[in-house]
Amino acid sequence: MMLSDMLGLQMEYNDVKFLQLEHKSPEFKKLNPMGTVPVLQDGDFIISESHAIMKYLLSKYGGDKRELLYPSDVRTRAVVDQCMFFNAGVFFAAFMSVGRATFTGSIYAPTAQHIEEIESSYSVVDAYLQARPYVAADRLTLADLAVGATASTAQTFIKTDADKFPRCADWLSRLHEEEVFKTVMAPGVAYFAKVINKIWQHNKSKLEKK
């Protein structure tokens, strides 16, 4: 959503009803057999996986933003990819394990292990930022949109401690000054936090009755 906003694309967004498990329905799985969002439909072309979607949108509709956001320099591009694979395979996985435990009703706050896993990703981001001001380059790239989306949303679970992860905390506050983070990411995070807190309250009263 942030990338399409930056590219000025006309998108039609369809909300998937998670609580009703719409993403696991046979109809949805025809679009994405993994049963996850997001899924992009562009004419007769369907693609899932947010990182693949971003690369597709940028390649097809990126214009002069293409080079800025996904540089063609082989090594810079490799570092952007490294960060996006880290986001998909490690950081978002740690984030999602709190989400799953929340949605299945087994927790009303992240466990110590959840926090450790998320903080371990904050430490990876912090280390990436030792070499450069943004996660993959000296300017904002697709990697910051991807990792920044997970890091921003993960604040709902555990805030980035600026004493432990100073570079990560500083990078996040710089990202939050970007127009697209203010207009697209922040409302999404606020909505997510509201839903999660509501489910945690519900889970708490259910678990305490047991």
Ligand SMILES: N[C@@H](CCC(=O)N[C@@H](CS)C(=O)NCC(=O)O)C(=O)O
């Ligand atoms: N790496 C995937 C992760 C997709 C993903 O897990 N999305 C979450 C919502 S943000 C989801 O659909 N979860 C449902 C589930 O795992 O069953 C991506 O970036 O698109």
